[in-house]
Amino acid sequence: MKRLGSFYTGRYRNVFKEYGFSEQEIQDRVQDTWTKLFEGSEETRIYYDAGDDMGYMLDTGNLDVRTEGMSYGMMIAVQMDRQDIFDRLWKWTMDYMYLTTGTHTGYFAWSCNPDGTRRSEGPAPDGEEYFAMALLFASHRWGDREEPYDYGTQARRLLHTCLHNGEDGSGRYPMWNPDHKLIKFIPECEFSDPSYHVPHFYELFADWAYPEDRPFWKEAAVASRAYLHKSCHPDTGLAPEYAYYDGTPNNERGYGHFFSDSYRVAANIGLDMEWYGADESLSDIANRIQDFFADKDPADYRRYTIEGEPFEEKSLHPVGLIATNAMASLAATGPHARKHVELLWNTPVRTGDRRYYDNCLYMFAMLALSGNYRIWMPNEHARK
Numbered sequence: 152m153k154r155l156g157s158f159y160t161g162r163y164r165n166v167f168k169e170y171g172f173s174e175q176e177i178q179d180r181v182q183d184t185w186t187k188l189f190e191g192s193e194e195t196r197i198y199y200d201a202g203d204d205m206g207y208m209l210d211t212g213n214l215d216v217r218t219e220g221m222s223y224g225m226m227i228a229v230q231m232d233r234q235d236i237f238d239r240l241w242k243w244t245m246d247y248m249y250l251t252t253g254t255h256t257g258y259f260a261w262s263c264n265p266d267g268t269r270r271s272e273g274p275a276p277d278g279e280e281y282f283a284m285a286l287l288f289a290s291h292r293w294g295d296r297e298e299p300y301d302y303g304t305q306a307r308r309l310l311h312t313c314l315h316n317g318e319d320g321s322g323r324y325p326m327w328n329p330d331h332k333l334i335k336f337i338p339e340c341e342f343s344d345p346s347y348h349v350p351h352f353y354e355l356f357a358d359w360a361y362p363e364d365r366p367f368w369k370e371a372a373v374a375s376r377a378y379l380h381k382s383c384h385p386d387t388g389l390a391p392e393y394a395y396y397d398g399t400p401n402n403e404r405g406y407g408h409f410f411s412d413s414y415r416v417a418a419n420i421g422l423d424m425e426w427y428g429a430d431e432s433l434s435d436i437a438n439r440i441q442d443f444f445a446d447k448d449p450a451d452y453r454r455y456t457i458e459g460e461p462f463e464e465k466s467l468h469p470v471g472l473i474a475t476n477a478m479a480s481l482a483a484t485g486p487h488a489r490k491h492v493e494l495l496w497n498t499p500v501r502t503g504d505r506r507y508y509d510n511c512l513y514m515f516a517m518l519a520l521s522g523n524y525r526i527w528m529p530n531e532h533a534r535k
């Protein structure tokens with residue numbers, strides 16, 4: 152269901168169909184993408200079974216398992232109605248990534264080896280927000296079961312931790328800054344990553360989190376949309392990877408430019424407009440990003456300053472960038488929306504070592520542009 156203001160319209164655009172592709176070829180393409188990523192050959196797959204009841208998403212470039220990828224895998228699985236894969240991913244996450252001691256108790260270690268040993272004892276908040284959203288959808292689509300498959304309870308507890316960690320003087324940190332209502336890059340820092348901002352999730356958390364947390368999520372949705380306006384360049388629409396709370400790029404460690412993380416901003420704006428359409432001026436950002444890339448050759452995508460100056464360095468994830476620019480068409484009103492969607496359609500999933508991030512973004516775009524990236528409402532399982 153799509154909600155405009157306080158109304159659900161239940162409309163999901165099939166942009167591929169609007170541009171002339173047939174229903175059958177679109178559904179075949181979505182299914183084929185799933186198969187290539189989750190069941191296909193070593194050339195394309197990024198999901199692997201682990202034992203009888205677990206599985207993981209492999210960052211094939213870094214040879215680790217990230218909360219980002221695990222939560223993306225769960226979101227893709229719930230949209231594709233694959234509870235078997237969802238449960239495998241969630242069990243792996245809980246068994247190996249969930250932190251029960253130390254400063255980050257209640258969060259998930261953001262990077263592990265494929266055997267489950269930890270590479271880091273700290274979290275990355277984009278994982279937690281995607282876990283929570285995927286778990287709530289799973290709860291609504293399939294119903295809750297025994298722990299840890301009591302999806303709704305797990306999600307609400309996690310969201311509560313994200314907002315309240317440290318309030319008891321334990322020396323822990325929340326993942327959202329309580330004054331600015333903005334998501335942090337990591338809990339113990341005071342800056343953000345524009346690509347972590349998913350106001351369309353926060354609107355739903357405002358409906359489904361513990362009652363005492365709901366007002367915060369409503370404010371977070373508003374704050375995040377405002378933050379996207381602040382952090383995306385007024386001419387190019389490009390966002391830096393990291394930015395301060397006032398939106399200015401944080402280049403302390405070289406992440407103040409448009410590179411891998413930043414790509415997701417266009418996709419997030421597309422999905423926010425698809426689900427909510429609460430801030431129509433976000434379309435301007437989508438238009439500017441699509442304008443910027445309209446005359447660029449994907450084979451020559453680079454790292455850019457947010458003003459649009461290219462570096463020598465090539466994009467590490469050009470297929471991911473094609474995917475997110477296409478997903479922006481859900482929000483775009485400019486002349487390049489069709490071109491970016493057709494470019495994605497004519498681009499195969501990525502093969503080779505760096506395929507993980509590109510192919511996650513590719514799958515999200517396939518789902519979203521075919522009308523298959525949906526809000527799953529409470530008790531949908533009971534209506535089946």
Ligand SMILES: O[C@@H]1[C@@H](O)[C@H](O[C@@H]2CO[C@@H](O[C@@H]3CO[C@@H](O)[C@H](O)[C@H]3O)[C@H](O)[C@H]2O)OC[C@H]1O
Binds near residue numbers: 212217274337
């Ligand atoms: O310093 C880490 C920080 O790196 C971590 O962030 C996660 C990793 O980076 C983000 O995505 C990557 C984009 O580039 C591709 O090449 C990678 O494959 C992606 O994983 C991701 O969104 C973050 O979760 O957060 C914790 C910090 O301590």
